[in-house]
Amino acid sequence: MAEAVISNGAIPLADAHEDTLEAAVREHARLVYRIAYSVLRNHHDAEDTTQETFVRVLQYRRKLEGVQDPKTWLARIAWRVAIERSKRRPEISLGESEIGKAVGELRSQLASAEERTLGREMTELLESLIAALPGTLRDAIRLSSVEELSPDEIAQVLETSESSVRSRLFRARQVLKQKLAKLEGRYESQG
């Protein structure tokens, strides 16, 4: 629970809550947004989730003062709000032609040493591959895409150990590479 990290401190004054809350928004709004985006992959949904996260924090603003690590506390709330929202959304699956186009792009990028830019189809293919990963691997790789979070902080959000997070990230990358190689081989044989 998010409340588990709250220490038993004295209840501060209402004005102090406002200041703490505003400081938290200014300092961590971007982090909350990126966590939401890592799950939802949509700017509009990510902003809505960021707003909802801070509205929830507003309800618990008395506790914010006593929180030991506000960054991780906020990250955990944002993660939960984003997961809740993602469950309400329908899953988007890629069509065969889009996968074909993405794999063609991948092959050309792998062949050349030029700057690699992810096109729309490539991004969607990567999203769908990550979404298809087992839950623990998917969560780890999604949170690792948030620059502000260290493996230790990811571990705190996911309520696991840092070594477990590192292991999950390694396995996730392995699975992704295998799937990409499989797709490349399949479309190579077709082409």
Add this chain to the structure above:
Amino acid sequence: MNPRDNDRLDQWLDSALQQYRSAEPRAGLEGRILANMAAEKQPFALRLRWGFAVATAAVICGTVVFWFETSSHVPHTNKAVAVQAPIEHRNTSHLSQQTPEHVAGKLRMKNVTARPRSAPKIKAVDLASEPRLEQFPSPSPLSEEEKLLKKFVRNSPQEAVLVAQAQAERQKELDRLMADRASKSESDQQER
């Protein structure tokens, strides 16, 4: 997958995940959040106040209902008696031909069936509002003779005591005479 392909894919994945994580919010995110929170705070306080108002109203309503229920509970029986009386009168002609147990049973049945649901509550409240009398049966007003006697006793208590004693002695004599007569008539009858 050969090691060369593995390296290529590794490099590609690094680059792809690097781009994958580049999510920048629209400018002014913090300002929008703070504005939203300010807007959210007011209805929250308002909702809290409404919650208190509704809860208070509910408690008051509950207390009033409870008070009515408890106060109407005792006079309910009084009302039942008042309703039963005409039924008993109506059935007296039949009662003379039936056994007391039978009649009691029938009356009980009628008490149950004849009890109306909503109307008696008003009666019950009326009965409850009447003051409870300390003496049963309630004292009836004094007659003219009693009033005069009361006045006489209050004005001349010594004479009243003498009169009362004289009356008591006279009453005793009368009783004795009556007893003598009765015993005489009994002995005459026995002689006959």
